Amino acid sequence: EIVLTQSPGTLSLSPGERATLSCRASQSISSSYLAWYQQKPGQAPRLLIFGASSRATGIPDRFTGSGSGTDFTLTISRLEPEDFAVYYCQQYASSYTFGPGTKVDIK
Amino acid sequence: QVQLVQSGAEVKKPGASVKVSCKASGYTFTSFYMHWVRQAPGQGLEWMGIINPSGGSTSYAQKFQGRVTMTRDTSTSTVYMELSSLRSEDTAVYYCARSEIAAARNWFDPWGQGTLVTVSS
Numbered sequence: 001e002i003v004l005t006q007s008p009g010t011l012s013l014s015p016g017e018r019a020t021l022s023c024r025a026s027q028s029i030s031s032s033y034l035a036w037y038q039q040k041p042g043q044a045p046r047l048l049i050f051g052a053s054s055r056a057t058g059i060p061d062r063f064t065g066s067g068s069g070t071d072f073t074l075t076i077s078r079l080e081p082e083d084f085a086v087y088y089c090q091q092y093a094s095s096y097t098f099g100p101g102t103k104v105d106i107k
Numbered sequence: 108q109v110q111l112v113q114s115g116a117e118v119k120k121p122g123a124s125v126k127v128s129c130k131a132s133g134y135t136f137t138s139f140y141m142h143w144v145r146q147a148p149g150q151g152l153e154w155m156g157i158i159n160p161s162g163g164s165t166s167y168a169q170k171f172q173g174r175v176t177m178t179r180d181t182s183t184s185t186v187y188m189e190l191s192s193l194r195s196e197d198t199a200v201y202y203c204a205r206s207e208i209a210a211a212r213n214w215f216d217p218w219g220q221g222t223l224v225t226v227s228s
Contacts, residue, residue, distance in 0.1 A: 044202055098153070
């Protein structure tokens with residue numbers, strides 16, 4: 001099973017700041033089969049990024065995914081108030097597993 | 108628009124079973140996989156299994172083998188997830204989520220609104 005580790009666990013930032021979230025896999029993820037999701041309290045997860053770097057429909061360009069192999073990054077260039085949420089990475093190369101999440105909260 | 112609408116909250120006693128439904132609309136039901144993912148209170152996301160609505164084939168996470176059954180009804184575009192021998196640790200929100208069939212496109216989008224299952228004596 002591919003285990004995903006996300007860091008940091010919590011990121012405390014102010015609106016307008018840049019957020020950098022990391023997702024590391026226990027083995028190489030073929031063809032960058034990695035997605036990122038955003039989840040707000042009481043809501044279902046929402047797809048942000050697929051294929052490691054492609055934005056889903058309607059996702060603002062302040063969200064950028066990058067990386068390959070075992071190391072992936074989600075960058076939010078300038079945090080908007082609605083971006084404070086929990087972010088999960090997921091691999092779909094070998095079955096399906098999620099990382100434990102990174103909470104981005106307001107400093 | 109593509110929509111997944113799940114059944115309402117359930118309260119069950121330990122040892123009982125629960126069956127959650129997920130009704131799909133806005134697309135060809137048999138052309139996409141459906142997954143079930145659960146989230147315990149304050150915890151992360153846990154993949155439970157997948158069903159191909161076209162033929163009904165399934166694959167379950169090892170943790171749930173023997174306790175989970177996923178089925179579908181093509182006449183109503185609905186998938187079901189039944190979990191048996193419930194214990195308190197099964198208290199969670201259960202989500203259905205769609206993915207494309209091509210391996211390169213297996214991300215989950217969209218998701219249902221979630222169904223809270225509470226297991227309590």
